[in-house]
Amino acid sequence: MATVDTTVQPSPSGAAAAFAAKHAAPHPLKLYGGWFCPFVQRVWIVLAEKKIPHQYVEINPYHKAADFLRLNPRGLVPTLAIHPSPDSDSEEVRVLYESAVVVEYLDEAFCDQSLYGRDLLPRDKGSxxxxxxxxxxxxxxxxxxxxxxxxxxxxxxxxxxxxxxxxxxxxxxxxxxxxxxxxxxxxxxxxxxxxxxxxxxxxxxxxxxxxxxxxxxxxxxxxxxxxxxxxxxxxxxxxxxxxxxxxxxxxxxxxxxxxxxxxxxxxxxxxxxxxxxxxxxxxxxxxxxxx
Ligand SMILES: N[C@@H](CCC(=O)N[C@@H](CS)C(=O)NCC(=O)O)C(=O)O
Missing domain, CATH: 1.20.1050.10 (Glutathione S-transferase Yfyf (Class Pi); Chain A, domain 2)
Known part of the structure; x- marks a missing residue:
């Protein structure tokens, strides 16, 4: 098989580097992403837009680590992992992927407008x-x-x-x-x-x-x-x-x-x-x- 170049610069730069650094601490909501990926940026924009607390985990999706494939068998970023909160009885990590699905999930799950601002899809009755x-x-x-x-x-x-x-x-x-x-x-x-x-x-x-x-x-x-x-x-x-x-x-x-x-x-x-x-x-x- 021909050697395939799957190297990418390992981390974001510029403003995205600062944003990633602000969200580097462990948190039950984890976004696995690659800085260069536009599908990831969709999810990242929603997290930024609604100021949703989370942890950003930079990975190279072309090097599919076993741990990552266990979360998302498709081996694609964005992948969102929702770990049980410390006060929950459940051990189970819930996982979502597909940027279109993830952005809607985040918009709905973080819908308290006093904390997260206006919904990103119209949701009022009649809409x-x-x-x-x-x-x-x-x-x-x-x-x-x-x-x-x-x-x-x-x-x-x-x-x-x-x-x-x-x-x-x-x-x-x-x-x-x-x-x-x-x-x-x-x-x-x-x-x-x-x-x-x-x-x-x-x-x-x-x-x-x-x-x-x-x-x-x-x-x-x-x-x-x-x-x-x-x-x-x-x-x-x-x-x-x-x-x-x-x-x-x-x-x-x-x-x-x-x-x-x-x-x-x-x-x-x-x-x-x-x-x-x-x-x-x-x-x-x-x-x-x-x-
Ligand atoms: N339909 C997916 C596409 C995601 C996707 O293609 N991500 C690319 C990075 S931009 C990826 O993970 N590629 C890994 C690979 O091609 O092996 C979505 O909307 O989330």
Whole structure:
């Protein structure tokens, strides 16, 4: 078997290093994560957003230690372990994984608004439709936008599609997402005035879009060109996108869970050269849905 490079810088840097250090002490709620992982960042953002007490445990998910596989047989981060509190009779450690599941769990489990602030999904009586619509667009991010990001960044000569094609499909996903946002007059977020899990789901990839400009030349991400080429409708879409993008990439919880930019450049080189053997990358290469 070819030797696979699974090394990653062992710990976060910048603001994320400070955030991790603040949450290094043992705590019954443990997030196993990797600083570079956008799925982990979703969970990290919710912990930061709601100021949920926890312990952050940095691991390299590509080196699957037996103890970690016992917690999560899929061997993926984020993995959340909920240890019994000292005053409970139970010995049992409860485990959750899958970022989309974990963010909803945390939002529901830590719902005392006097301690944790506003819910990240609308939960008041009568908000069933709005909550379901949030889930629809959270799912859209995971099932359309995120796979499109990996097809784009891993694009190579062998992809069977041109760089222009993968770029256009990716931008189409963003356009559909933007068309569902409340008008900017109501506020910058997907729901207008209210930051929600829909924003959380895409925020880590919004932060990583600069990598497409960095690695996918010529043309890079291509929003500027699409806007210049397009008509009025296209301009309006990207104006709304800019408002959302600026707000989300400056949100405190997003900044607090972000390492130094150059570390992402290094970590994503293997994706950009399409040589990484991560489960996400292998699925992308094989045209399968993501793990
Ligand atoms: N669907 C999972 C995806 C998680 C995932 O792919 N995590 C990557 C790191 S970004 C991982 O643990 N990779 C280990 C591997 O590929 O072996 C989620 O949403 O949590």
């Amino acid at each position: 069933e439709y709005e909550r379901a619509r949030c889930r629809l667009w959270m799912d859209f991010v995971s099932s359309r936008v995120v796979p499109g990001f990996y097809r784009f960044i891993q694009h190579s000569e062998e992809s069977g599609e041109s760089l222009e094609e993968v770029r256009e499909k990716f931008l189409d996903g963003l356009r559909s997402f933007v068309e569902e946002m409340r008008p900017a007059e109501e506020g910058p977020w997907f729901l207008g005035g209210r930051f929600s899990l829909v924003d959380v789901m895409l925020a880590p990839w919004a932060m990583r879009l600069f990598l497409l400009d960095w690695y996918k030349k010529p043309g890079g991400l291509g929003i500027r060109e699409a806007r210049e080429r397009g008509g009025e409708e296209e301009k309006k879409i990207w104006e709304r996108w800019d408002v959302w993008f600026d707000a989300v990439t400056n949100r405190q919880s997003v900044r607090d869970t972000w390492s130094d930019e150059e570390d992402y450049v290094k970590a994503y080189r293997r994706y950009a050269e399409n040589t990484t053997q991560s489960e996400v990358a292998k699925a992308t290469r094989a045209g399968r849905s993501l793990p």
